[in-house]
Amino acid sequence: MWVNWWGGQQCRPRRTDRPLDEAGVVAAVRRAAERGHTLRPVGSGLSDSALALTDEVHVDCSALTGIVAITSDTVRARAGATIGSVQEALAQRGRALATVPHAPGATIAGAIATGTHGGGAAIGSLSEQVVAMRFVDGTGRVRSVSEDDPPWAPHADAALDALRTGLGALGIVTEVELRTVPAEVVEAREEAVGAEEALAGGGPLDAHPFATVDVHLPTREALLRWAGPAAGEPEPAPGGPVEALGRAVTRLGHTASAQWSAQRSRPAPRWEGTVTGTAHELLPDPHPLRGGFTEWALPREALAAAVRELGAATAARDLEIRRPVEVRTGPAETGWLHPAHGRATGWIMVRAHRGDDHDPLFRLVGSVLEGMGGRPHWAGRHPWTAADMKLAYPTLPEFLAVRDRLDPDRLFGGPHLEALLGP
Numbered sequence: 001m002w003v004n005w006w007g008g009q010q011c012r013p014r015r016t017d018r019p020l021d022e023a024g025v026v027a028a029v030r031r032a033a034e035r036g037h038t039l040r041p042v043g044s045g046l047s048d049s050a051l052a053l054t055d056e057v058h059v060d061c062s063a064l065t066g067i068v069a070i071t072s073d074t075v076r077a078r079a080g081a082t083i084g085s086v087q088e089a090l091a092q093r094g095r096a097l098a099t100v101p102h103a104p105g106a107t108i109a110g111a112i113a114t115g116t117h118g119g120g121a122a123i124g125s126l127s128e129q130v131v132a133m134r135f136v137d138g139t140g141r142v143r144s145v146s147e148d149d150p151p152w153a154p155h156a157d158a159a160l161d162a163l164r165t166g167l168g169a170l171g172i173v174t175e176v177e178l179r180t181v182p183a184e185v186v187e188a189r190e191e192a193v194g195a196e197e198a199l200a201g202g203g204p205l206d207a208h209p210f211a212t213v214d215v216h217l218p219t220r221e222a223l224l225r226w227a228g229p230a231a232g233e234p235e236p237a238p239g240g241p242v243e244a245l246g247r248a249v250t251r252l253g254h255t256a257s258a259q260w261s262a263q264r265s266r267p268a269p270r271w272e273g274t275v276t277g278t279a280h281e282l283l284p285d286p287h288p289l290r291g292g293f294t295e296w297a298l299p300r301e302a303l304a305a306a307v308r309e310l311g312a313a314t315a316a317r318d319l320e321i322r323r324p325v326e327v328r329t330g331p332a333e334t335g336w337l338h339p340a341h342g343r344a345t346g347w348i349m350v351r352a353h354r355g356d357d358h359d360p361l362f363r364l365v366g367s368v369l370e371g372m373g374g375r376p377h378w379a380g381r382h383p384w385t386a387a388d389m390k391l392a393y394p395t396l397p398e399f400l401a402v403r404d405r406l407d408p409d410r411l412f413g414g415p416h417l418e419a420l421l422g423p
């Protein structure tokens, strides 16, 4: 029996392959094809959607670890390397991933497959940082695709913008190359603010390089958590080690409203005041809630109204949200099936505790937010089918054409993908 990280998704694959290298991936794909089985790649199992589920063959990519190369402005990692391990390897070289999600344990390929993002109006998701990929397609052929491929290149038909958010539907990724940025010391703070002020266009979510807002819907109290370059901190020398940065977390002042921690459903401050360190050490949630989640990508301009609507709808139905909703922003993405495709985005995430019946709440959240132009995060719970996809993604036909070329026999199929993308 396979279960995802908190146990809310389960399946019983007839076989699990755990390749140690690309040749092992090719062998797994060919074996499944010969036996007439379908297969689903899986990484760390952090997703809460049904994407990785199968009762046929699971290809567990978590043993495909390691860094292949670090250049002056890119990192090439094997598919199963975790985000955290890539961040650590880069920090040793004075570099960093621009995107800082809360999921250091996610594999790099699994995170990219679902469009994993951080919080920052100008910082694209991990998918957007991808410059090249290597993968095994549904015929067992190894392919490479790169941002630099001219349209006449032999593999240009594999379209990087399809693979950026491939949902595990186009192939099993074996290596990913991502753009990097110089590592820097950031200063992070928390401030108690009103939801209106926090979510307004041109407000704090747009002003700071990294920013997240936790909103308590019933009271509209909000906790803004933001980070930007630390004043007066020396820049790490390019290429030099920055190991000490994370350890140099210092407490400087007192800004957060400590009374909020008294009630669990209210935004709880994480720090006593201002802290400094690297973004990947400071920003990820150190105590992620084990339970289901649903997250929606709204047009940025609809964000404040969407949070208001959500508050009104949950209050009207007396539905309790036991954790603050987490709000982040990001720029328009190029990935054809990225939820932020083509538009600056405001993300709204709603979490439930393990043991809660989250269905009524998540259904309500979905119906309110899709009504305001929301598209679901692929790693969260959502009810979407091919009909919804057709309306929401103008680039769906291009994606499906690439799928036809890379996986003509639907080796990477399964009920969830079939519902979402069609047969």
Ligand SMILES: Cc1cc2nc3c(=O)[nH]c(=O)nc-3n(C[C@H](O)[C@H](O)[C@H](O)COP(=O)(O)OP(=O)(O)OC[C@H]3O[C@@H](n4cnc5c(N)ncnc54)[C@H](O)[C@@H]3O)c2cc1C
Pocket: 005, 040, 041, 042, 043, 044, 045, 046, 047, 048, 051, 052, 061, 079, 080, 100, 101, 102, 103, 105, 106, 107, 108, 109, 110, 111, 112, 113, 114, 115, 116, 117, 118, 167, 168, 169, 171, 172, 173, 174, 288, 289, 377, 379
């Ligand atoms: C604590 C926590 C914090 C999180 N924080 C964030 C966040 O800040 N921002 C955000 O956007 N999301 C966040 N997420 C969601 C998370 O980033 C995604 O669920 C991500 O997909 C998890 O990666 P994984 O390795 O666990 O992939 P899995 O959940 O195992 O798989 C996800 C998808 O990737 C595919 N896949 C896996 N490996 C491969 C491969 N080698 N080739 C092709 N396809 C593959 C699978 O088939 C599946 O479709 C968080 C989740 C948790 C549990």
